[in-house]
Amino acid sequence: MSGNREDGERGAAGPCLEIACDESGSDGENLTGGNTDVFAHAGVSLPLAEAASAVREIRDRIRSPAEEYKANHLLREKHRAVLEWLLAPEGPIHGRARVHLMEKTYFVVDRAVSLLLGDPAEAAALFRAGHRTFGEDGWRVFLEAANHLLRVRHDGDPVEAFYGTVDALCGAHPGTDAARILERLAATRFRAEAYRTGFLDGPPLIPVLNPLLPAIVRTAALWGGDGRPVRLVHDRQNMLTPDRIAWILEAARQAGVGLAGVRLVVARDDARVQVADFLAGIARKIASDELNGRGDPALTALLRPYVDPASVWGDVRSRTLLTVQVSGRC
Incomplete structure (x- = not known):
């Protein structure tokens, strides 16, 4: 399939800065039981020729017979020098690449508490106190129950399982800061039931737990925050349907970001996306x-x-x- 199809194109005044993107660590909505604990979304601003040159240099240095190189080639200890060259201040992407990270378990807590309490600050407080208060096993049970509650596809009764977990942890750890937050959550069952009832009409366009879509909006903001229009060239993903790309464009517009469009390509056909793939996997x-x-x-x-x-x-x-500047969500 060619990489020439363009989705969600929208005109913008002035020349667009084209940013090539890819992700690493996607497990869909399974954020507590997947293969990775960090999600990464990278964007690079490189001319195609320079990106192709960097990929050739990596291949020349590593000399693997693999047809398509991935981040794990650079992460092998025997190729440490190649990895350091790629990231170094004198390397080919320094100052021209950024990566947005998401700690998956925190993302689950943030989404659950924001949905049920409308108070993101409590998510940070619960995340700090939860593991310390409930212990490894208790915290893991809570995270899995929260993940299960928010997932579109589920088995059993995720509402009953979540609030049963909340009640049990409150009873076992009364008077703690973590239990105080869980007591507030215990009174939100009606919101959780309304959330689950919404799925009766079909899955939502934007799944609450999927980190890819907000990460793309954030990547656009990183490069287009100064008012310059940007266009994203992204590795083709099943999640990136025309309707979801339209949502990304609208979310960026509401954030004041001049996102002119999102074009989907096959990664192996665009060296810039391959470089973004390297950075995302390395960063993760x-x-x-x-x-x-x-x-x-x-x-x-x-x-x-x-x-x-x-x-x-x-x-x-x-x-x-x-991070150079400590300014994350927590």
Whole structure:
């Protein structure tokens, strides 16, 4: 299939800055039981020729027989020098690439608390206190119940399971800051039931738990926040239907971002998207290592200039290490 189809194109005054995008760590709506704990969405501003040159250089240095290179090629220890070259201040993408990170479990808590309480600040407070108060097992049960409640597809009665979990944790940890927030959640069953009832008419256009769509809007804002119109060239995704692209364009417009369009391509046909794929996969792995206490200080320092300071990050220590300016959601 050719990469020439354009979706959601909209005219804009002046020349557009074209940003190539890709993601890493997508598990759909399964944010607590998937294969990764961080979602990353990268955008690069490179001319096609320069991107193709960077991909050729990576291939020449790694010399793998693989037909299509991915981030895991660069993340192998034997190719550490290639990874450092790509991210270094003298490398081909420095100052011309950004990556937005989402800590998946925090994203679940943020979405659940925002939906049920309309109070994002309580999500940050619960995330900080939950693991410490409920312990590893109790916190995991809560996260899974919240994820199950918000997912479009589900088994059993996710409302009953969620509020049963909330009641049990409140009873086991009375008087704690975390239990105080759960007591507020316990009184929101009617909102949860209304949310689930909405699915009777079919799945929503914008799933609450899918991180890709808000990440694309944020990537557009990173590059178009100064009023310059931008157009995104994105790896083709089943999630990016024409209706959802229209939503992205409208969400960007409401945020004051001049997003002129979203064009879908096959990644292997556009070297710029391949470079975005490299950065997204690399950033996801480095961020995950920091989150789990096994970070590599040298790689973290190399990644830091690329990380969006408004990444959705609940782990304060990791966020501090990963961003130049501590200004995430938590």
